[in-house]
Amino acid sequence: MKIKKAVITAAGLDQRHLPLQTLVTPSGETKSVMSLILDEIFSTEIESAAIIITPESQRDFIVAVDKHLDRVTFIEQEKPLGYGHAVLQSKAFVEKEPFLLMMSDHLYLSQSETPWLKSLLSVAEQTGCPVSAVQATHESKLPYYGAVAGKRINGKADLYEISAALEKPTPTLAEQELIVPGLRSGHYLCFFGMHILNDSVMKYLEKSFEESPDKLPLTPSINATAKSERFLACEIQGLRFNIGEPYGLLRAQLAMAFASDQRDEVMSSIIELISSTKS
């Protein structure tokens, strides 16, 4: 199967201005976060993207998407009813086709030669299954992420078949339900913020929303899909930056700077700053 569409969620109450933040890329260009995400998406065979936004924020995003405006559709989420609800808003846009789901407040830096997104798309295309990007994460970060349990697929070091997915589990529950052989003690496969989802997930989202219209998270629908059909998790070796958390943007910027020609200059500035600042 070919993935031709992407959905980016940007409707969080605190996300309105994040994609507008700018960063200097390793090649020295200044770009908005949203523009960087779209660059990565459109470097693959994906043809169009929908951005889920809060009402009346479209004007800001038009600026942020920059040159990709003609391939982007804006969809407003009227009420903040959860991440799953934001995804559900894209139902008409995706038209039952599999699609890439990403978050606008996360930036990724690949540590392998094949870019992370290409790896993920390739898995989905080869297996025909929905796939979530995951990363082995220490249990202290469990309050922030969904996590999965699964079995490693023979012959594939980074691929797992998901048997269960739980939203922000406590370590107590994680230890009982989410132990994955081969991971270091106290580490779990947590979502990395990227998924290739299919129509089954949309159906479960719809069903859940009918049953409980107040709040619609995404993870239970992934869990339900994984119980009914093959759903994979692909372990990504990369860095993730949540630009919404304190100093998240700074860390992302530093990571990009260290990957550029300006590395030495940036490092010496930091050292100078440290030595001249009172602790």
Add this chain to the structure above:
Amino acid sequence: MLLSIITAEDHQTRDQALAKLCESLEIDQLLQECDELDLFRRESSNLYHRVRAIFFLQAIYRFHLPEKLASQDTGSIPFNGYQKLLERHFEEAIDAFLLVQHNFGPSDAICSALASAYHQLAFQTLANQVRKSVRTVRGNQWMFRMGHPEDHPLRIRRELLEKEDHLFPILCERTPVRMDLTHSAWSDIFFLGMDFPRGAKVLNVSVDLAVQGSNQPPRPPVEAYLRMIDQPVLRLTSIDLKATTEIHSLGEVFDFAKDHLGLLKAAIIASGIIPPGIEGSGTSLKSLLAKIAGQGRGIELISSVNNIPKGSRLAVSTNLLAALISACMRATGQTHSLTGELTEKERQIVLARAILGEWIGGSGGGWQDSGGVWPGIKLIEGEIASEADPEFGISQGRLMPRHKVFNHQEIAPDARQALTDSLILVHGGMAQNVGPILEMVTEKYLLRSPDEWNGRQEALALLDQIIEALTQGDIRTLGKLTTQNFRGPLQTIIPWATNHFTETLIKRVSQAFGEDFWGFWMLGGMSGGGMGFIVDPQRKQEALTTIQSLMLKTKKELEHALPFAMDPVVYDFEINEHGTSGEFHRGSEATLPPAYYPLHLPNRLQGPRSKLSQTDQAELTQFAHACKINPAFHSSIESLFETILPTQSHLNSGNVSLKELLKKQGFDQLQHEQIRKNLKEGRIGLAQNRLAQNSIIRDVRETDVTNFIDRSPHPELVKIGENALRAGEVAVITLSAGAGSRWTQGAGVCKALHPFAQLNGKHRTFIETHLGKSRKSGREAGTLLPHLFTTSYLTHNPTKDFLETVDHYQYPGPLYLSPGRSVGLRMVPTERDLRFAWEEMPQQLLDEQQQKVRDSLREALIKWARQSGEAADYIDNLPLQCLHPVGHFFEFPNLILNGSLAKLLQERPQLKTLMLHNIDTLGANVDPALLGHHLKNKAGLTFEVITRRLEDRGGGLALVNGKPRLLEGLAMPREEDEFRLSYYNTMTTWIDLDEILALFQLTRADVFEGNLDQLTCAVRQVADLLPTYITLKEVKKRWGNGQENVFPVTQFEKLWSDLSSLSEIETQYVVVPRLRGQQLKDPAQLDAWLRDGSASHVASLCEWQ
């Protein structure tokens, strides 16, 4: 041979009894087996093979080798091995003892040391495994990995952080307790479930309770409350214990014995709020709380037990711990729901956490104890360990059992109602330590003694029948089966499961209800506390009141003989079909139990209202409103005033009667003040009890003693003795003035009246046993042997009353009581003495976590001593608990002072010899050969000694600077000196009456004349020749609802055996067999006493009628 039993795959071989196999083995063969077992246990990787081999070794060294060894071999125990034992370095201790055995051959002494070392090693190995398993239960592991606040993965649920009307909402957890219909012979011990999962089965029922007559309907007796507070602290409150504290640092959370809030702290830790892995990290509590609850916030946790006293055998404390853990887990999102029942998985994790919490808190229960977490009636069974379990490959079974809750098709509502309609659930009032019983069960299970092993199988079969009776709703049969269980397997395995109180009660209930009394049911580990009586439902109402009054009557009769913590109570109960359940209250509904407010509001009311926080103001307003409209709060204002202004009469009541008592008992205030002064100035104290460091302490020479072990008594000696007996020249004095501090851990009952064991099918008191021996000796000699019991302020009246009640056991000879004539007032110990006792004297280290708790407790007690005033009068207890006897030296002088000796001489003018012995030396009788030996040698005093075993501590027969004498342990200049001594003092002494009167510079005529001044002066002169020892004793203070605290107190003593140091009286020593000389100091000795032939030996010396 023995190894093949341990490693056998088939049950038939594996379940063979050790005792039977050892019967036919000679000493050399037994030693060969021991070598093989020891090598095996060092090398085996299978935990349970190893433990069984260790228990085999322990049993061989404790029972089978000593029986076959020539007991005159004195042997010695190396001090370095003893030290290693105290430090819990069991392997090194065993090596040290084995080396001595290898070099000098086996002896009774070294066998005792090896038995003790193997015993402790076995239990340590099992405890280590349980601890390891608790840590590795999935859901618990992460808590041991977390070591930094930034890594804390838990967050308080949002709902708890949202205030309404300035008040945080309250989470409430209500939990029933559990009663076990049968535990299949204590099969809920962890290791038993892990080694023998198919034999680990418990049927237990969750129940709500109310004390009968309280006019309250039954409700879950255990409650936990949790809410957020606007201070970065942990505020802990136990409503029933009236204790509260605010914890500001992490170290305090792990300080369990500092106050009465250890259980709440254990819950905070075991629930993961303060994970055990963070202990000792130096982290601030404030930052940890900020991470999980938000900046500046803290957590308040409150426990409440509704009127259920300690020792109920209903697992109140475990279920309270489970309730607290459940509340903490709900608050931190570790359960799916904030309210309602828990899911099965959540219950399992609460159980795992409760086991962890008990281990952290240094206590321990069975795996069925958290049964209240589950609803209704359930079968809890051991589970075979599967590949996914951490126990796989280590033990056959898992640590965590399986719970099968019976639904209403399996046990119909009618059957449940029938059980409720017939069962009278009671608390008999006794509070006893079940710990030794559980150790006995463990040991016996591993040794597979035939009777006990068959008993275990029978108990398992009975469980199936009990379930069948329950499903049929046939409560009459159920009663028959629970009685059969109690009478059969339980008492076969552990005879101490019953006691005289229980037996009397069963007999009286049976007499009162005849055929309508359907059965008795023992709850928990032993009877006397929580128990059940099953009656025809037609007579239940009548039975409720009758059994209550029978219990009260029986308790009244026995309260000086057995340790009762409270008056007995009867419960109303209902089966709880929900298990633990949560509620969530906000706004005006968010109130705490009424008794919470008098504990906290006085502090808040101290300052001006303007300084109160908004939350405090809101809470005060809410409390005021509740007092107006909520009937449960009606008496709260009164309680609040009582807390702020306690009534004067309440404060003074104890002291007035103490003063009266002191006056009545002839308390010497001048002497008391002198002792206080000396104590404060450091002239006397524990360290000063010791002889000078340059004293030379050596073992006695062969010529210093006469050996009476295994020697056919010389006919001439026997004849001399028999003649003296026949001529009426002998009387017996039993020292029974003491309260048996070790026997009941300071409960203050009369040891002499304790019905300690069944002999010839009946519970016998110490007094009855001693009279039984005198009856037999008298009959054999054709005389009536006079017997005199010395008493004290504590024991005189109860002993007198008791003897009247039992018609003096129809003792045919003269029987006298000699009341004490001196008394001391206990003092608060000095810090110096406490530190000397706990830090400078060799101490038995405890298991790691228990040791931590003990250290914390000791620090708290040192603080208590400082705050109460060192050497101040100890008066904060019942008056009788504040007094102390002043040492057994005074027991003989008391005979002179109180006229008992004069009375005895009037009755027996020909009296020449007295045999004096301790109440707990049960094997001592008027043996004609020993008497003959004493008379023939014309000694003033003949002391009996026995060969020493490891447990015989506290002095012995020594050459002190070249002179043989009995030396008290208190006076040993160096700890290791005692280990050079071959003989231990039994205290049994043959006394030449005229010689000892001469020592006091008195004659028979003086005794008859009874000039008190002259007699007092004579006693004082001899007393002045003897050292005064300062000792620390433990005393219990009872409070609340069956709660007990143990305090160390200082008292002084002069001791009888120091007479052996005087040159003014001729003294000699005889070595007697252990069966004659050993003392019963601790109830934990009873089982071995029964097994090693001591009990039957004592019974053979007695005639009961």
